[in-house]
Amino acid sequence: MKHGKMFASILLVLLVGVAPLLAQGQAELEYPTKGIEVLVGYSAGGATDIAARLVAPFMEKELGKPVTVINKPGAGGEIAHSATAIAKPDGYTLGYIHAPATISITLNRKASYALQDFVIIGNVVYHENLIVVPPTSRFKTIQDVLTYAKENPGKLTIGNSGAYADDHLASLALQNTAGVKFEDTMFQGTAPSLVALLGGHIDLVMCNVADIVDKVKQKQLVVLATLGSERNALFPDSPTMKELGYNVMMGNYTTLAAPANTPAPIVKLLQDTLQKVTASEEYVAKATEMGLPIKYFTAQETTEIYKQQEQRLKELWITLGLPTQ
Amino acid sequence: MQAFLQGLQLTTTFPALFAIFIGSIGGIIIGALPGLSSTLGVALLVPFTFGLEPATAMGLLAGMYCSSIYGGSITAILINTPGTGAAAATVLDGYPMTKNGQAGKALYTAIISSFIGGMFGTFALLFIAPLLSRVALKFGPPETFMLSVFGLTIIASVSSKNLTKGIMAGLFGLLLSTVGFDSVTAYPRYAFGNIHLYEGIALVVALVGFFSIPEALTLVKSKQKKMNIDIDLKKNSDDNRLTGKEILRLIPTFLRGSVIGTLIGIIPGVGTPVACFLAYNEEKRFSKHPHLFGTGIIEGVAAPETANNAVEGGSFVPLLTLGIPGSSQTAVYLGALLILGIKPGPELFSTQAPIAYSIILGLFIANIMMLFLGLGGVRYFVKIIKMPNAVMIPVILTFSIIGAYAINASIFDVGLMFFLGLIGYVMRLNSIPIAPTVLALILGPIGEDAFQQTVSITHGQVWMIFSRPICIVLLVITVLSVFFSLRKNRIVE
Known part of the structure; x- marks a missing residue:
C-alpha cells in the first residue's frame, strides 16, 4: 500500500514535470539539478587530467552545479571510455575521448565500446x-x-x-x-x-x-x-609536412563527449557552455600559463574530424596490414 | 653563491619550514600504511601546492617524498608488511630482527640509514648533477636490459636456503610480469579478455597481496592474542638502540648503499625497489658472514634503507638538468613545477637559480626533519606490535583493501590482491620465499621493455650491445654473480 502511494506520487511528479515540456516543446531545461562527473582515462597529473581540471571549474561556474573530474586509468583509456559509453545518458556522466587513441583502440582490438557510443560536446586541446x-x-x-x-x-x-x-x-x-x-x-x-x-x-x-x-x-x-595543417606559432621556422608536399597530418585531440543517447537539449546546453567557457579570457590566460595547447573546435567540426580520422586510420590499418583482433 | 644564499633564504621562511614539517609527518604515515605508495602521497599533495610560494610548495612535496620512502620501513620491520615498494627488501632482515626482540634496533638502523642515504643523494645532486646527468644519458636501453639481467641474479641472495625454490618463485614473478599489453604489438597477454588486466598487475597490488594478506592469515591462525615479543625499550636496551660501535661497523654499508642508490636514481625508469634489492645483494656479497643475512642483522636493514633514500637525490638529476622525470615521483613533481611556472631544464640553474637551489635545500631540510621525527617516533612505532591480533588483523586488511583500490580506483584490483594473497599464503606454508617473486615482478617489465628497445635500435643484432663498455661490465658481474652463488650453494649443501 505504502509502495503504491509512493509510486503514484512519483508518477504524478513525473507527469507534472513532463507535461509543460510536452506542451511548450522548448521549455526551460531542468538540468543540471545535481553534480556532473567527468571521466578521464589517465592518472591524475597527466596531460588529459590537467586539461579536464582546467575546464571543470569554468563549466561549474556556468552550470551552477559541481563538475567533478574522476580518474579511471587503465587499459590505455579503454576503461574510462567504456564507462562513459555505457553510463546513463542523462548528462550527469561525461568523459574525455581522444583522436586518434580512442579510435585506434577499436581498430587494434575487440574494444568494449564503439565510436558511435559517444556524442561530442566539443574539442578542448589539440596538439x-x-x-x-x-x-x-x-x-x-x-x-x-x-x-x-x-x-x-x-x-x-x-x-x-x-x-x-x-x-x-x-x-x-x-x-x-x-x-x-x-x-x-x-x-x-x-x-x-x-x-x-x-x-x-x-x-x-x-x-x-x-x-x-x-x-x-x-x-x-x-x-x-x-604534422599540423599550418605552421605552429611556437616554432615558426619548422615547416609542416604538408607544405613540403606530403599530405600527412596527425595530432592528438582531447575531446569532451557524452553517452550517445543523451537528450538533445542537454547536449546542446553542454555544447554552448563549453563554447562560452573556452572563449573566456580568464580560461585562455590560465591555459597559457600552464602551457596547455588549447584549441576549441565546435561539436560539428570535431565530429567531422573524428569521422575523417577514423577513415584515414582504417586505410592505414589496411595499407600497412596492422594487427587486428 | 649568491643564488645559493637566496635559495637558502627562500627555504628557511616559516611557511616553507612548516610545509616541510607537515609533508614529513604525512610522509611517514602514508609510507607506513601498506598500499599507500610515496607516488600516491606526492600526487595527493599536488592540489594543495596551488597558490603557494614555489619554495613552500616544493618543501611540502620534498617532506612527503623523503619521509614516505622511510616510512615504508616501519611496517616492514614491525609487521612484515612493506608500506611501499621501497621497503620490499627491508622486510628480509627487518622482520627477523623484530622476531629476535630487536625491533628498536631495527627501527633506529632504518632511520639513521635513511638519513645518511638521503643526505648523500642530495649532496650528489647539489655538487655533481651535471656529471651524473651525462652518466644517465650513457645508460640506453641495452644498458638497462643488462642491468635488469644482473638484477635477476639477486634471486640467489634473497632465496633464503633453498635456491631451487627461489628460482621457482622468481620464474613465477616473471610470468606474472608478462600479464598485460605487449609493448610492441599492444596485444593484451594473459588478460583473458578482462580489461582490468590489460595494463598488467600493479606493483602495489602485488606487494599488498603477497605480504599483508599472508601475514594477516598467519596471525589469524596463531593462537596467541598478540605477538609474543617482549618490547621494552628500557629493559633490554642494547637490543633496542644502535650503539656507536655498530654505527662505525655500518659505515662501509652506508657508503655502498648511498652510491648504489644515487646511481640507480639517475637512471630513468629503473626505480627505488631495484636499488634496494641491489644494495642488499651487494651488502651480502661484501659481507664476511653472508649466511647471517635473512636471520636479522643490521646490515640487511641498513643497506636497502640507505639506498632507497639515496635514490631521491639521484632521481632529481634528470628532472633538474634535463627537464625529464626519471621516476614516477619526479613525474608528479614535474607537473607541480609546471603549474608553478617553473621550467626545469639545463637553463634552470642560470635563469631561476635561487628556486633551483631552494628545491635542493628543501630536500636537505626534509631529510633532517625526517631524522628527528624518526628518532623520536621509534618508541611510539614499537607500540604497533603490542596491538592485540583482534585489532591488528582488521587494520592490516582494511589498509590493504584501501591501498589496492586506490591505485586504479578499481574494485577488480581488490579481488586480485586477495587472490595473490592466497597464493602468497600457500607459498609461505611451503616455505617458498616471496622476495624472488616480487623482485622478478619489478624487474620483468623493465627488462622486457629494454630488451624490445634494444632489438629495435640494434636492428635485431642484439649481440652488438657488447660493443658498449657498460654492457660488458654488467655482463661480467652477472656471470661472476651466478658463478659465486652457485658455488656458495654447493658449499652449503
Whole structure:
C-alpha cells in the first residue's frame, strides 16, 4: 500500500514535470539539478587530467552545479571510455575521448565500446605531432632525414610513446606517405624516449607539442617538421609536412563527449557552455600559463574530424596490414 | 653563491619550514600504511601546492617524498608488511630482527640509514648533477636490459636456503610480469579478455597481496592474542638502540648503499625497489658472514634503507638538468613545477637559480626533519606490535583493501590482491620465499621493455650491445654473480 502511494506520487511528479515540456516543446531545461562527473582515462597529473581540471571549474561556474573530474586509468583509456559509453545518458556522466587513441583502440582490438557510443560536446586541446632531434644531430632538416631514409631503409630509429599511440601512428602515416621506412622504437611515454634521444641511442623522436616546448626554448631539441595543417606559432621556422608536399597530418585531440543517447537539449546546453567557457579570457590566460595547447573546435567540426580520422586510420590499418583482433 | 644564499633564504621562511614539517609527518604515515605508495602521497599533495610560494610548495612535496620512502620501513620491520615498494627488501632482515626482540634496533638502523642515504643523494645532486646527468644519458636501453639481467641474479641472495625454490618463485614473478599489453604489438597477454588486466598487475597490488594478506592469515591462525615479543625499550636496551660501535661497523654499508642508490636514481625508469634489492645483494656479497643475512642483522636493514633514500637525490638529476622525470615521483613533481611556472631544464640553474637551489635545500631540510621525527617516533612505532591480533588483523586488511583500490580506483584490483594473497599464503606454508617473486615482478617489465628497445635500435643484432663498455661490465658481474652463488650453494649443501 505504502509502495503504491509512493509510486503514484512519483508518477504524478513525473507527469507534472513532463507535461509543460510536452506542451511548450522548448521549455526551460531542468538540468543540471545535481553534480556532473567527468571521466578521464589517465592518472591524475597527466596531460588529459590537467586539461579536464582546467575546464571543470569554468563549466561549474556556468552550470551552477559541481563538475567533478574522476580518474579511471587503465587499459590505455579503454576503461574510462567504456564507462562513459555505457553510463546513463542523462548528462550527469561525461568523459574525455581522444583522436586518434580512442579510435585506434577499436581498430587494434575487440574494444568494449564503439565510436558511435559517444556524442561530442566539443574539442578542448589539440596538439600536432612533430619530429625532434638534438641540436647536435647530423640531420638539420627533414629533407636530410627523408633522403637518408630513402637510401637506407629501416636504418633510422624513431622513438615514440607506445605502440599505436598518436605519435606511433603519426610516424607510420608519415612513412607511408613519404615512402620511407623507419625503425619504430617503443617507449613507455615520451620522457624515456627523449632521454634515449639525448643520449644518442636513437635518431629521432615523434612526440606532441606540449612535451617539448620548453626543451626547444632551452635549445635542447630542434623541431625538424610538424604534422599540423599550418605552421605552429611556437616554432615558426619548422615547416609542416604538408607544405613540403606530403599530405600527412596527425595530432592528438582531447575531446569532451557524452553517452550517445543523451537528450538533445542537454547536449546542446553542454555544447554552448563549453563554447562560452573556452572563449573566456580568464580560461585562455590560465591555459597559457600552464602551457596547455588549447584549441576549441565546435561539436560539428570535431565530429567531422573524428569521422575523417577514423577513415584515414582504417586505410592505414589496411595499407600497412596492422594487427587486428 | 649568491643564488645559493637566496635559495637558502627562500627555504628557511616559516611557511616553507612548516610545509616541510607537515609533508614529513604525512610522509611517514602514508609510507607506513601498506598500499599507500610515496607516488600516491606526492600526487595527493599536488592540489594543495596551488597558490603557494614555489619554495613552500616544493618543501611540502620534498617532506612527503623523503619521509614516505622511510616510512615504508616501519611496517616492514614491525609487521612484515612493506608500506611501499621501497621497503620490499627491508622486510628480509627487518622482520627477523623484530622476531629476535630487536625491533628498536631495527627501527633506529632504518632511520639513521635513511638519513645518511638521503643526505648523500642530495649532496650528489647539489655538487655533481651535471656529471651524473651525462652518466644517465650513457645508460640506453641495452644498458638497462643488462642491468635488469644482473638484477635477476639477486634471486640467489634473497632465496633464503633453498635456491631451487627461489628460482621457482622468481620464474613465477616473471610470468606474472608478462600479464598485460605487449609493448610492441599492444596485444593484451594473459588478460583473458578482462580489461582490468590489460595494463598488467600493479606493483602495489602485488606487494599488498603477497605480504599483508599472508601475514594477516598467519596471525589469524596463531593462537596467541598478540605477538609474543617482549618490547621494552628500557629493559633490554642494547637490543633496542644502535650503539656507536655498530654505527662505525655500518659505515662501509652506508657508503655502498648511498652510491648504489644515487646511481640507480639517475637512471630513468629503473626505480627505488631495484636499488634496494641491489644494495642488499651487494651488502651480502661484501659481507664476511653472508649466511647471517635473512636471520636479522643490521646490515640487511641498513643497506636497502640507505639506498632507497639515496635514490631521491639521484632521481632529481634528470628532472633538474634535463627537464625529464626519471621516476614516477619526479613525474608528479614535474607537473607541480609546471603549474608553478617553473621550467626545469639545463637553463634552470642560470635563469631561476635561487628556486633551483631552494628545491635542493628543501630536500636537505626534509631529510633532517625526517631524522628527528624518526628518532623520536621509534618508541611510539614499537607500540604497533603490542596491538592485540583482534585489532591488528582488521587494520592490516582494511589498509590493504584501501591501498589496492586506490591505485586504479578499481574494485577488480581488490579481488586480485586477495587472490595473490592466497597464493602468497600457500607459498609461505611451503616455505617458498616471496622476495624472488616480487623482485622478478619489478624487474620483468623493465627488462622486457629494454630488451624490445634494444632489438629495435640494434636492428635485431642484439649481440652488438657488447660493443658498449657498460654492457660488458654488467655482463661480467652477472656471470661472476651466478658463478659465486652457485658455488656458495654447493658449499652449503
